[in-house]
Amino acid sequence: MITTESVPASSADSILASQRLNRPVSPHLTIYQPQLTWYLSMTTRITGVGLSGIFYLYTIGYVFLSPFGVDMSIANISRKWGEMGTAVKMAVKAPIAAMFGFHFWNGVRHLVWDTGRELTVRGVYRTGYGVLGLTAASTLGLLVL
Template sequence: MMSARVGLSSVTRRVAFAPIIGRNQIALRTVIPKRGVQIQSLPSSASEEILNAQRLKRPSSPHFTIYQPQLTWLSSIANRATGGALSALLYGFSLAYLVAPGTFDSAHIVEFVAGLPDYVKYTGKIILAAPFTFHFWNGLRHLSWDTGKFLSLKGAYRAGYAVLGATAVSTVALVLM
């Protein structure tokens, strides 16, 4: 006896029982015209100009108008500024000594400073001592971070306040010498 399978094939079932929405989407895709996208060729210099224009609109980092000032990034900025200022001072004095060694030798500098009023001497000492001591103590803080210490938020702030305190004490000590 031969048995015949009665029913619809799988493809016929899918088409017959597919939701009407699915069948209509296929019809709509062919009816709705596709939008064309206009493109244009640009020389390589134009792409650089577009990129530079986009860069001008980007915010600086950290974005000063959004974020509240924090000790960690303020001390980072101050560390870079003091390092740059101290380097510029050292290189400037070294170049001046190379150009005119008779004018910038120790005897002439001591003689010049001795003739200044006391308030100018103390102001000059503060201007030189504060960046030097801050950069020194903050450098030690960075070295401690390299060893894995004070890396938590609480530790970073404690170390930051310690740097500020040590800077104040050592600046006063250097000025009073």
């Protein structure tokens, strides 16, 4: 025979909390070995957010700061850019060039996949490493401009 007992609501929460402490924890991402595909997927999203954020910040600044006398025109920004030192220019250009290069080449990679090519595990990794190599080369190329 099974018996039950009436428990007040205040102690029911503490009983439930103690039972939850004994419950096994479900496996999480830590049980999986990180893969190149994870990192490339996350980086694509991050670079997309970063590039669009830069675009939106400039656009919002151009619209809302102009009435306050802040000149956000391309001519003014180009003039100020020319006055900056090389180290500052490289510090600003490097992350933007890397984000642009990576996002561009990974977009090309996805277009290749859309044609039905390189959809094997080996092909996915080959194109992933290709994206990394082309990103490095294009970042260096953009830095010397």
